Amino acid sequence: MIAAIGLGLLAVLDAGFCGFRDAAGRDRRIDKGPYYRAAVRRGMVLGLLLLAVALVPIALVGTWADLFHVAGRMVQVYSAFAVLVGLALGAYAVSEGDLRTLATVAVLGPFTLIRPAIIAAGGVWGAVGAEHGTTAVIACAAATTMIAFEPLLSATASRTRSRPRPSASAPAGEASRPS
Amino acid sequence: MLEITDLIVDCDPDTLERRPVRRDAVVEKLRSLGQRKAAKLVSRLPARDGILDEAHVDALFVSAHSELQRLEEEFLQGDRVRSLLAPLIEVLRDAKVPAPYRVVDVGCGLGYVTRWLAARGNLGADVELYGCDYNRALVAAAAEAAKGEGLRCEFKVANAFRLADPATIFTSSGFVHHFRGPHLAQMFREQDAAGAQAVLHFDVKRTWLAPLGAWLFHESRMREAIARHDGTLSAMRAHSSQTLLGASREGAAGLRFTLFDGKVGLFPILRTMQALVGVRPQWAAALTAKLNTQRLGAFA
Numbered sequence: 001m002i003a004a005i006g007l008g009l010l011a012v013l014d015a016g017f018c019g020f021r022d023a024a025g026r027d028r029r030i031d032k033g034p035y036y037r038a039a040v041r042r043g044m045v046l047g048l049l050l051l052a053v054a055l056v057p058i059a060l061v062g063t064w065a066d067l068f069h070v071a072g073r074m075v076q077v078y079s080a081f082a083v084l085v086g087l088a089l090g091a092y093a094v095s096e097g098d099l100r101t102l103a104t105v106a107v108l109g110p111f112t113l114i115r116p117a118i119i120a121a122g123g124v125w126g127a128v129g130a131e132h133g134t135t136a137v138i139a140c141a142a143a144t145t146m147i148a149f150e151p152l153l154s155a156t157a158s159r160t161r162s163r164p165r166p167s168a169s170a171p172a173g174e175a176s177r178p179s
Numbered sequence: 180m181l182e183i184t185d186l187i188v189d190c191d192p193d194t195l196e197r198r199p200v201r202r203d204a205v206v207e208k209l210r211s212l213g214q215r216k217a218a219k220l221v222s223r224l225p226a227r228d229g230i231l232d233e234a235h236v237d238a239l240f241v242s243a244h245s246e247l248q249r250l251e252e253e254f255l256q257g258d259r260v261r262s263l264l265a266p267l268i269e270v271l272r273d274a275k276v277p278a279p280y281r282v283v284d285v286g287c288g289l290g291y292v293t294r295w296l297a298a299r300g301n302l303g304a305d306v307e308l309y310g311c312d313y314n315r316a317l318v319a320a321a322a323e324a325a326k327g328e329g330l331r332c333e334f335k336v337a338n339a340f341r342l343a344d345p346a347t348i349f350t351s352s353g354f355v356h357h358f359r360g361p362h363l364a365q366m367f368r369e370q371d372a373a374g375a376q377a378v379l380h381f382d383v384k385r386t387w388l389a390p391l392g393a394w395l396f397h398e399s400r401m402r403e404a405i406a407r408h409d410g411t412l413s414a415m416r417a418h419s420s421q422t423l424l425g426a427s428r429e430g431a432a433g434l435r436f437t438l439f440d441g442k443v444g445l446f447p448i449l450r451t452m453q454a455l456v457g458v459r460p461q462w463a464a465a466l467t468a469k470l471n472t473q474r475l476g477a478f479a
Contacts, residue, residue, distance in 0.1 A: 025246035025400065028289055028324040030298040097255065098449040104253050105392050105448060112399040 003072035019043020237316035257295030290321030367430030
């Protein structure tokens with residue numbers, strides 16, 4: 001039970017980070033505190049909603065004992081990753097200059113890149129330990145959803161963002177690619 | 180190797196008017212240099228009658244530079260520039276050089292550093308902050324962002340070295356490596372001729388680890404494929420310390436130069452940027468004393 005709650009908390013936390021990453025690099029203001037806080041909030045709220053919606057079919061088709069066991073295995077992978085990210089973020093927050101650079105170059109940047117692989121690995125590790133096929137499918141589906149969450153968030157957010165489009169008469173590059 | 184963003188926009192250096200860019204010409208140029216991926220990226224850009232669509236290119240630049248601003252934020256570029264700029268201004272103040280001290284960011288893009296200095300630099304009321312760039316879309320976006328936050332700085336589509344009110348100090352971030360061969364020394368010559376008291380040019384430090392770090396960072400942070408390509412290439416094209424010092428000393432005889440953070444350690448991950456610092460000879464000793472750090476080399 002505790003492992004399942006932990007997994008849910010990690011998922012919502014990750015959704016918050018997705019919100020931050022989706023918002024980053026789009027706003028040109030110097031003071032972006034409120035902007036980023038709103039983005040993190042948006043990610044967490046959407047993550048929480050998704051989690052709540054997903055719990056209904058999981059509760060209907062899954063076996064609780066097996067689900068908790070699999071959740072525990074997934075948390076083993078994700079919590080190790082979360083601790084490392086947390087340490088790097090902590091170092092970034094409290095340090096200055098060069099150490100901040102080290103935290104972001106050596107940990108935060110690469111960890112963003114490998115995040116999908118870590119989520120997939122956690123899903124597979126959980127699925128491998130499942131007693132029932134249904135639980136294994138649920139573990140894989142949960143991992144896939146988390147991987148897809150950031151692009152989905154970005155797609156929904158992009159509706160509210162404006163970006164100048166190419167002139168109407170300019171053909172798309174693919175269509176007019178030189179031979 | 181060439182950066183895509185250096186090729187897909189062209190301006191007349193005298194009038195600063197935009198000149199049309201033929202997509203096929205850029206693609207062929209990149210292919211001839213063996214840059215197949217870059218050629219492919221350019222071939223996908225929209226064009227009309229073979230000419231790259233300016234509105235799309237402008238939007239691409241603004242989008243890519245917005246992402247670049249995130250990198251500057253993470254790398255504390257505003258703080259980094261201020262750490263050298265503030266003591267430099269103090270040296271000029273102490274020597275009673277007449278104010279205002281006009282700081283001009285060359286090739287400012289979206290003007291992040293200039294706007295950061297205006298918002299948080301606390302440089303004093305006698306300091307005027309300007310950003311100059313040839314790209315009208317970037318300058319317009321920079322001005323809009325500054326206005327939105329009520330910042331005391333200005334942005335101009337202009338040649339920074341030919342301003343009616345000349346700069347006291349030229350600064351730049353990630354700009355110098357765009358100049359190659361004789362153009363590099365020429366760029367410093369123009370700053371010397373413009374009468375600047377000092378120059379501070381920050382750029383990626385050329386190390387064995389820089390391309391890998393740049394690749395990792397841009398892959399994880401940038402959405403625009405062209406921005407990822409150019410960002411990684413920037414680290415590969417970064418000038419060596421010798422090239423920077425050689426070209427600056429050859430071009431700007433009226434200034435004395437050194438590097439800040441120019442030393443490359445065994446594991447150069449901590450100090451990924453360096454600054455070329457140039458000052459009029461009379462300020463060299465005072466600035467060295469003011470900074471009082473071994474991170475600053477000897478002026479020559």
